Amino acid sequence: MKIIITGATGFVGSNLSKYLEDKGNIVGKLSLRNPEFTLNKNADVIIHLAGKAHDTANTSADDEYFKVNRDLTIKLFDEFLNSEIKDFIFFSSVKATADTIEGILHENHPSDPKTPYGKSKFEAENYLFSKQLRENKRLFIIRPCMIHGPGNKGNLNLLYQMIRKGLPWPLAAFENKRSFLSIDNLSFLVSEIIEKKSLPSGVYNFADDQAISTNQLVNLISAGLGKKTKMWTLPKSIILALSKGGDVLKLPLNTERLSKLTDNYVVSNEKIKKALNIESLPLTTEEGIIKTLKSFKK
Template sequence: MNRVIITGASGFVGQNLTVYLRKRNNEVNTLSLRHPDWINQQLDGTAIIHLAGKAHDTSNTSDSEVYFKINRDLTIDLFKIFIKSNVRDFFYFSSVKAVADSVEGVLDEQIVGNPQTPYGKSKLEAEKYLLKQVLPVGKRLFIIRPCMIHGPGNKGNLNLLYKVVEKGIPWPLAAFHNDRSFLSIDNLSFLLETMINNKEINSGVYNFADDKALSTNELVTLIANTLGKKEKLWNIPASLIKFLVKIGDFLPLPLNSERLKKLTESYVVSNANIKTILGIEKLPLTVEEGLEKTITSFRKIK
């Protein structure tokens, strides 16, 4: 039986991962990095999954230094304890945003990081520190770069898009043509447990994403169909939309430039490397199945 320690267990990913692992007879313990005495705890187990961190603030109001204190410095402190412990594996949850705020083509693990935000920079600095360390024999380090994670209980832009479609409001951004990668919480949990169980995998950096990308227009259609509705796609000129959302950068409106970018940009992430390493052809859920599960959960909590 695996004994797994999770930081950030109270968050969306942590809660779902804890349930997933326990259902499969893994022992899961949580470690709160907010507790003043956490640094003195003795860690023992199969793996540490470090989820705790400061997420990207789309309102851009957070102090930049806070990102580095939480995403970089806390990670370094935890890793030093891991090195001295009996724990075998260290999973650091970074992000695809640690290497690229925007993507041309398909993002793989070979890209040279060039993040532009404090969030991305803090994640990349943590990665660089970890990758420079010499691991004792028998220990492994995995840096996980997930794309946009979703699932039951998820909030954010996906939930915002759901509300637009659910209310019958036409999607006004159909003129923006893109492809985006998603990651269902079930596929994420499957990959993590499979990596823990496979003792032959080498330390390294691994992208996590579903097997296929979808356009936002396809996502709107999927949401509408899941709700039993007909999709409503409006092809308003992109130039006009870009002008109008600038107002949202100064006023508390539902759409601003940052959110528009997230909803309409192309961001395709390759999961080929981790699937090759694990010897799997496809993940348990297709991108459509995962999204339908998330969308259905929105209906239940309405």
Template sequence: MKISITGASGFVGSNLSVFLKEKHADLLLLSLRSEDWRDQLDRSSDVVIHLAGKAHDTANAASDEEYYNVNTELTKDLFKEFQRSGIRDFFYFSSVKAVADTVTGILEEEHSPDPQTAYGKSKRLAEEYLLSQPLPPGKRLFIIRPCMIHGPGNKGNLNLLYKMVSRNMPWPLAAYENSRSFLSIDNLHFLVWQMIHKELPSGIYHFADDQPIPTNQLVQLIGAATGKKVKLWNIPQKLISFAAQSGDILPLPLNTERLKKLTESYVVSNARIKQVLGIANLPVTAEEGLLKTLKSFNK
């Protein structure tokens, strides 16, 4: 099987490439930064997995134009080449942020998109373009919306919590009960491989582990991975909120925006992809995946 991958130098791309090679796939690593990428594209591939993109810049240093040029326009260009080629499957890795920055309840594929950032909007515009285009017979289009992906070697948003626990700092927000969905890199590999080899309908699919994880449980998992005693402080929410509001004025480590990010829930459903694959559970539980990732930080 021949598979072309864009964005193979990133965390997901590098890990997925190793996984696919172990499955004896014939890989072409395509760099869209190259001006002659169209000439390099293997039009006889079976699958193209489009991972390349401008990641969300939490420092807000990137311009809106950068997001649209990379996430929207390059995706359009690649899909046009796919339409004219003999390639069967097009995987576009979008993001749950193309739908919502905050979630009330559980985020499903039918949720009405309302992205708030240039990153999310650029991803959503790419989705809209792909869905509006005619799909030649025999071809499939998969729009993948993963939640926060993690795995060995990639701390991502886990880094702040990890540092606090590993340095024996208390977690002061234990009074908040929130849950978040994560996606282990191992489950991502499993899902992509299954989708390639099974007769699935084109469409949008959310990728997430089976179980959302409460932040307090995540802190305890970090303690288990590091061998540190976890300190959970149940400070009244009113006091925390007052401190955060003070941080909006004074140079304090906590402000209302940071408090929101640390305590809000973001739960993503993976029911659709499991239904079409005919499986009850993914191979790696959320807790197993997180422990594997967290233990890798110690090395």
């Protein structure tokens, strides 16, 4: 199968490209940096990964998100509509639906994004769904939660480095549950979507099967490093005050990053598993995280 991937040089794109190539597909890489990009219409699938990632330091201008995440998506999708390419897979985000969630996030949750990142993804989704598809075409909106894997430089890496240096975990007072998504499980699901031609168009959440707490994550990292877990149960009021100060002073701990580390955010993956008729994903949450952590040692 001939597959075009945008954002193929990024963390997700490079891993997904290799996975699909190993399965015997021909993967073409399309850069959208040139506004006059040309879409190779001799393909079967477009996987649109390119986008402006959420900036937890909040230093990016709002219009940058809309130019990249909404406007480029619209342009690429219009090209798709005027081609014989069968499938368009757009990687949106759970943040296109909600920045905070009570209970478990399902695909039918009312969307009310609060950040420019979430709003730009949601506006792109709305445009895609506003267009009529020809009978032989499919559109998939993928909403992944926090993605990790070997080569990832995100919050897991920061947490790992902190514990490796012997620093205590100061947020043990916060008990939470969060969903993660290993790059292996993401790649598996994308491949299954492409292969299953009877799968209908729609919105699908991507997440690992189990949610875990940040405290559990700290324990996993400590065990992997052969270190004793150091937990500090500081008063929440002090931590919240420090994070608000971080917003003003542009410090590493701000309210945005505190939310990512301590809030509940559980995402259901039941819809995609039911649609694909699978009981569980290849890696458990713990197996996926351990694989990511082992890569940091290298």
